[in-house]
């Protein structure tokens with residue numbers, strides 16, 4: 001790993017690099033790899049090195065459901081096979097049901113002529129695998145490195161690091177997470193709303209097998225998902241009000257399992273064991289712009305969405321593919337990859353796609369929070385109808401898959 005002070009080439013004047021990616025989470029690391037593989041000289045700056053993943057260690061508490069579009073991108077980048085073989089859990093079925101009306105909707109890979117709907121993988125495994133692939137792809141990794149400021153000039157963007165080092169690139173890619181210091185430095189505001197909820201996560205053992213199915217029950221307080229893990233356990237994402245999340249976090253394992261069993265309607269039987277729990281605040285946040293002078297936003301720096309659709313990182317990886325294609329087209333046309341008119345294409349396409357998705361997930365969160373008996377009944381009818389409308393259901397499935 002290169003420390004900033006050791007990488008003399010990075011200190012030279014002028015835009016030594018095509019792209020500087022800030023943030024080495026799943027999205028930033030994938031962006032750096034995709035751009036390097038496309039032939040752009042790329043550096044990745046990350047404040048904290050990811051923990052090494054090990055098959056012997058407990059399954060990371062943070063897992064994500066990767067859609068087929070994300071699996072295809074990771075495959076193209078040459079990392080999917082090692083992630084899949086290390087530890088992953090394909091799911092072939094999704095069952096979503098409404099606690100109040102009892103209506104349900106099912107998605108099935110076989111009936112859509114796919115071998116899976118997606119794969120559950122550990123965040124740490126994805127990040128670590130990408131991180132290791134960066135070196136072989138010729139990406140300059142600077143870690144620990146924290147960007148303190150930047151200045152866009154006519155032909156480059158000049159970055160200033162916390163240790164006083166500087167670095168220049170044609171384009172700055174901000175993948176520095178939901179709080180994105182770079183977005184703030186660029187003066188880009190955000191819109192959205194705080195759900196005043198926390199997602200409680202844990203891995204649980206259940207009496208009955210998960211049947212390679214992603215289960216999601218919409219409760220009046222928020223959705224509860226049980227995602228299938230490779231070792232037979234399920235990973236839960238339980239969205240609760242702040243007060244309920246605090247209460248549930250403080251329960252002992254037995255009481256937690258009992259309450260979770262009731263919340264899941266004992267669909268997988270009793271909860272027989274649980275790992276320690278953690279909780280994450282939930283908010284809808286969309287950057288007002290995805291672009292500033294010689295800068296683009298991607299991943300959670302650009303958008304955070306409710307986890308009910310399990311799409312946050314999938315949207316981020318679609319940002320990556322669009323950015324790579326945009327920059328490749330610009331290079332083939334002999335254009336400056338940091339020019340405003342080049343970045344506009346990426347920003348326009350991804351912001352409108354992400355906005356539609358984010359608002360769609362937000363609408364679902366609102367609809368499933370309805371409590372009045374008339375609205376609950378209408379929701380039940382709508383859910384059952386949708387389950388029977390095969391063409392519409394297929395369209396929804398294809399959209400979620402990123403096809």
Ligand SMILES: Cc1cc2nc3c(=O)[nH]c(=O)nc-3n(C[C@H](O)[C@H](O)[C@H](O)COP(=O)(O)OP(=O)(O)OC[C@H]3O[C@@H](n4cnc5c(N)ncnc54)[C@H](O)[C@@H]3O)c2cc1C
Nearest residue numbers: 023025026027047065147176177299300310311312313314
């Ligand atoms: C409970 C929960 C469940 C979820 N489930 C799913 C799911 O099933 N499917 C799905 O697609 N998504 C899911 N998501 C969303 C997904 O986890 C996020 O969208 C994704 O992790 C965002 O990745 P990122 O790389 O954009 O940001 P981050 O992971 O936040 O990475 C940002 C990186 O930038 C670094 N950084 C920040 N500032 C600086 C700086 N100044 N200089 C250098 N480095 C810096 C940070 O150290 C960090 O490593 C879920 C989210 C939650 C909370």
